[in-house]
Amino acid sequence: MISAIVKKHEWCYSIEQDLFLYVVSNKKHTKDRGVATMNTEKCTSWVERDKKVIAPTQHLSYFPLVVESGKDSIIRDLDGNEYIDFLSSASSLNLGTCNDHVKAAVQEQLKKYSQYTIAYTYNIPAIEYAERLVSTYPGGVKAKILFGNCGSDGNDAAVKFARAFTGRTKIITFINGYHGNTYGSSSMTTVTTRMRKKMGPFLPEIYPFPFFGSDTPDDVCEKECLKEMQRAFDTYLPADDVAAVIIEPVQGDGGLIPAHPIFMKKLYELCQKHGILFISEEVQQAFYRTGKMYGIEHYDIVPDGIILGKSVGAGLTLGAFMARDEIMDCLPAPAHLFTLGGNALACSAGIAAFDYMQTEEFQNILKTNCEILQESFAMLKEKHGDIISTTNGLGMSCGIGIVKTNADGTKEPDLDGTFKILYRAYEKGLLVISVAGNILRIQPPLNIDHDLFRKAFAILDEAMADYEAGNIPDDVLQFQNGW
Numbered sequence: 001m002i003s004a005i006v007k008k009h010e011w012c013y014s015i016e017q018d019l020f021l022y023v024v025s026n027k028k029h030t031k032d033r034g035v036a037t038m039n040t041e042k043c044t045s046w047v048e049r050d051k052k053v054i055a056p057t058q059h060l061s062y063f064p065l066v067v068e069s070g071k072d073s074i075i076r077d078l079d080g081n082e083y084i085d086f087l088s089s090a091s092s093l094n095l096g097t098c099n100d101h102v103k104a105a106v107q108e109q110l111k112k113y114s115q116y117t118i119a120y121t122y123n124i125p126a127i128e129y130a131e132r133l134v135s136t137y138p139g140g141v142k143a144k145i146l147f148g149n150c151g152s153d154g155n156d157a158a159v160k161f162a163r164a165f166t167g168r169t170k171i172i173t174f175i176n177g178y179h180g181n182t183y184g185s186s187s188m189t190t191v192t193t194r195m196r197k198k199m200g201p202f203l204p205e206i207y208p209f210p211f212f213g214s215d216t217p218d219d220v221c222e223k224e225c226l227k228e229m230q231r232a233f234d235t236y237l238p239a240d241d242v243a244a245v246i247i248e249p250v251q252g253d254g255g256l257i258p259a260h261p262i263f264m265k266k267l268y269e270l271c272q273k274h275g276i277l278f279i280s281e282e283v284q285q286a287f288y289r290t291g292k293m294y295g296i297e298h299y300d301i302v303p304d305g306i307i308l309g310k311s312v313g314a315g316l317t318l319g320a321f322m323a324r325d326e327i328m329d330c331l332p333a334p335a336h337l338f339t340l341g342g343n344a345l346a347c348s349a350g351i352a353a354f355d356y357m358q359t360e361e362f363q364n365i366l367k368t369n370c371e372i373l374q375e376s377f378a379m380l381k382e383k384h385g386d387i388i389s390t391t392n393g394l395g396m397s398c399g400i401g402i403v404k405t406n407a408d409g410t411k412e413p414d415l416d417g418t419f420k421i422l423y424r425a426y427e428k429g430l431l432v433i434s435v436a437g438n439i440l441r442i443q444p445p446l447n448i449d450h451d452l453f454r455k456a457f458a459i460l461d462e463a464m465a466d467y468e469a470g471n472i473p474d475d476v477l478q479f480q481n482g483w
């Protein structure tokens with residue numbers, strides 16, 4: 001029996017009888033939408049206060065959810081509503097909220113000091129965490145790392161070091177890639193014009209090319225994947241001027257699409273041929289999100305550099321760039337350093353998460369959860385095949401494509417339907433968002449309780465059934481402000 005009782009309502013789940021009851025005792029309800037009503041009065045009030053003082057660009061909101069607290073794979077809002085977490089704070093909480101190991105490490109470090117800049121001093125947590133991380137570099141390559149504040153400045157670092165090491169200026173990225181929100185990383189991001197409109201000029205010498213995902217037929221990928229790049233090399237972009245290729249092994253916000261193995265192999269060989277650095281952008285996918293420590297390990301490629309962010313700090317603010325030591329030695333201080341980069345608190349949290357992830361206990365949980373995810377995908381596709389077009393991803397980083405059928409029988413991405421499904425899931429107690437318009441983002445904590453994981457998919461099943469039955473009203477679309 002799994003149960004959690006809070007002031008406003010109670011969740012009860014009986015595995016044996018497969019019962020799911022949502023009981024609300026508060027008298028102040030929102031409009032009945034065909035499900036057990038929920039109170040969002042306090043959350044809505046704080047959202048209105050937010051609008052008065054915080055720039056709207058700060059939020060890609062999907063629902064009026066103000067987080068009050070959380071534990072592991074459960075998030076609680078100000079009104080006492082609880083949600084199973086399928087977002088993991090944008091994959092920055094790979095071990096969930098307030099993980100016991102991380103929490104203990106942070107509390108212990110706080111007894112000593114919170115942070116003191118490593119720009120002018122040294123700290124043991126940063127050194128010990130760096131030792132752990134470089135020990136995992138693919139291929140056993142001797143590597144070094146630098147710490148920053150987030151994945152965005154990790155991307156900036158990759159550009160700086162690639163240019164300095166090679167003496168070249170041009171950087172190749174890929175369409176629908178997401179790299180961050182500093183000016184350098186924004187210059188590499190091509191996932192939405194909203195991250196570029198009215199803000200240029202951007203960093204020069206960035207060249208995006210088509211990304212070929214695992215959904216591309218093998219024969220098409222074989223013939224087409226490097227055609228545009230090779231044409232560019234032959235006409236306007238000398239290969240000898242290209243410093244680096246920076247690629248996400250799984251395009252996260254571009255739709256949770258893994259790169260096609262043929263594409264990656266050919267791209268890597270092209271880089272080796274022309275002396276171009278191959279840099280794996282792992283901000284969203286590292287730390288076992290894809291089932292392996294790094295997403296690039298699915299491709300039998302040893303990269304020249306790896307960009308880290310999100311879960312590198314186990315929920316605390318941290319970013320990093322790691323590369324072969326000769327690359328990392330090419331720039332002196334203060335070419336890329338930050339006052340709070342590599343702070344003791346975040347590195348202590350990172351160490352605790354890293355050490356737990358190496359345990360047999362965690363690896364067994366992860367393996368089972370990867371299996372549960374694929375079983376649940378199969379269940380959803382069998383029951384809702386008319387609206388599910390694809391289930392992409394690797395490990396615990398996956399997406400579900402939602403489509404609608406036109407009058408002529410063709411299918412197209414269903415953006416409104418995708419939102420209605422995720423909003424109904426929210427009303428039923430599951431926190432899930434969308435990316436790339438019609439892709440439901442499935443990225444729960446890697447160590448989510450197995451039965452809770454199955455219950456989350458039961459909620460998603462119910463939400464899809466409600467949508468197919470026409471039981472989700474159009475007025476929920478007023479909250480549609482996400483990607």
